Amino acid sequence: MKVLVPGALHHYTKRSPVQAEGATLGELFDDLERQFPGLAFRVVDERQQLRPNMRVFVSGRGVRDLAHPLRPDDEVALVLALSGG
Amino acid sequence: MSTVRTPRRTPASSATALVLLVATRKGAWLWHGDARRKAWRVDGPHFLGHVVSQLALDPRDGRTLLAAVKTGHLGPTIFRSTDFGRRWKEASKPPAFANAPGLPARAVDHSFWLTPGHPGQPGSWYAGTSPQGLFRSDDGGDTWQPIASVNDSATFRPWMGTQQDGTPDGPKLHSVIVDPRDPAHLLFGMSGGGVHESFDGGGSWHTLIQGLEVVEGFDASDVSFHDPHCIRQCPSNPDRYYQQNHCGIYRLDRSVDPATDRWVRIGRKMPKRVGDSGFPMVVHPHDADCAWVFPMDSQTVWPRTAIAGKPAAYVTRNAGRSWQRLDDGLPAEQAWWTVKRQAMTSDTRPTPALYLGTTSGELWIGHDEGARWKPLARHLPEIYAVDVAERA
Numbered sequence: 001m002k003v004l005v006p007g008a009l010h011h012y013t014k015r016s017p018v019q020a021e022g023a024t025l026g027e028l029f030d031d032l033e034r035q036f037p038g039l040a041f042r043v044v045d046e047r048q049q050l051r052p053n054m055r056v057f058v059s060g061r062g063v064r065d066l067a068h069p070l071r072p073d074d075e076v077a078l079v080l081a082l083s084g085g
Numbered sequence: 086m087s088t089v090r091t092p093r094r095t096p097a098s099s100a101t102a103l104v105l106l107v108a109t110r111k112g113a114w115l116w117h118g119d120a121r122r123k124a125w126r127v128d129g130p131h132f133l134g135h136v137v138s139q140l141a142l143d144p145r146d147g148r149t150l151l152a153a154v155k156t157g158h159l160g161p162t163i164f165r166s167t168d169f170g171r172r173w174k175e176a177s178k179p180p181a182f183a184n185a186p187g188l189p190a191r192a193v194d195h196s197f198w199l200t201p202g203h204p205g206q207p208g209s210w211y212a213g214t215s216p217q218g219l220f221r222s223d224d225g226g227d228t229w230q231p232i233a234s235v236n237d238s239a240t241f242r243p244w245m246g247t248q249q250d251g252t253p254d255g256p257k258l259h260s261v262i263v264d265p266r267d268p269a270h271l272l273f274g275m276s277g278g279g280v281h282e283s284f285d286g287g288g289s290w291h292t293l294i295q296g297l298e299v300v301e302g303f304d305a306s307d308v309s310f311h312d313p314h315c316i317r318q319c320p321s322n323p324d325r326y327y328q329q330n331h332c333g334i335y336r337l338d339r340s341v342d343p344a345t346d347r348w349v350r351i352g353r354k355m356p357k358r359v360g361d362s363g364f365p366m367v368v369h370p371h372d373a374d375c376a377w378v379f380p381m382d383s384q385t386v387w388p389r390t391a392i393a394g395k396p397a398a399y400v401t402r403n404a405g406r407s408w409q410r411l412d413d414g415l416p417a418e419q420a421w422w423t424v425k426r427q428a429m430t431s432d433t434r435p436t437p438a439l440y441l442g443t444t445s446g447e448l449w450i451g452h453d454e455g456a457r458w459k460p461l462a463r464h465l466p467e468i469y470a471v472d473v474a475e476r477a
Binding site for chain 2: 080
């Protein structure tokens, strides 16, 4: 599936979007880590939680649970949270 | 762990070039200085926009740099360079906590402190983190292992407090010290949680808080109330330590029995109008009776600024029996910055210079052991750490 990657992570991917697979959001990060070593830990901490200022949208819907199931036609966007102000 | 022979430490010759490693809230800079400390060339920014807690050189090979880095959004990592910053490579396994059964799970927010390991253990490093944790690498900083005797200890964990305790951007494990005479002899401080020491390479630990004071009204026997800011071991006498604490300046002279060792509050000899609060502690590279501090305002609501807007370092040359003010060249008034715990240091020349970075982004050199201060740079981001590397 298509994964949109923010500029802050282009250090790893060199481009956006990228293609990655997974039956869940957690598996998708496993695949991203296989392709782009180091990326996952910048986004997901050692408790398997999304870092506080990262957001993930799955086909337009905000998701924080890494067990969230994915469909092959989903589009995933990794987004730096906007702080506002 | 066996004892490894310590290479003799010698003063850097006057022909040695200097490099200042400056870590800031928005990136890192290297200031290359000539042997006379007169001409400086800036290299940077590295990691522009990244929060860099510290940049450290491996003195064992003279070329490997480690940088403790995070951003406002992305998690913490370590970058390494083996060509003095021309190229950086990310650690393949940065510090991350293990699961500690029965204890709340934690995630490293940032690596805060980097200490090269013993000279006889090439490639070894220690990292202190926030939340408070201790990590070790044995491959030059590429992969990091959590030290379970600290991070997963049911004894340590209550002393460590929480993100809500004390330190504004999170409690920090700092001042990781490896005894140059013995790689198994380790010491560290926790910004909330006291001073701790190991004689078996981190297998077991004991506290070193006797003589340290805590905030009035609290129980000094409770380790969690102790707030060391910066601890340094004297290179010329490794049995002597100095400490800048939330509650004063201290000296510790080791005896043969750690149970009887007691910190002495040498800050009592500071001028009363100045007091003895601050963050950094700097020790002379060749004279264990000489040390420097940079006091800050700790009255009422803890402004954490230069006292009365008049910044000054203070030096003792008799192990804390008296102190002298060193402010020649520093702003005479209306300067409300301060110096964080990693942002003041010295080189190792026979007559060392001091270096400090301010919260307002100024980099200063204190020639002749801090007697004459001159600015090296202004308008940098908030400076978190200043280290000196010396190259032949």
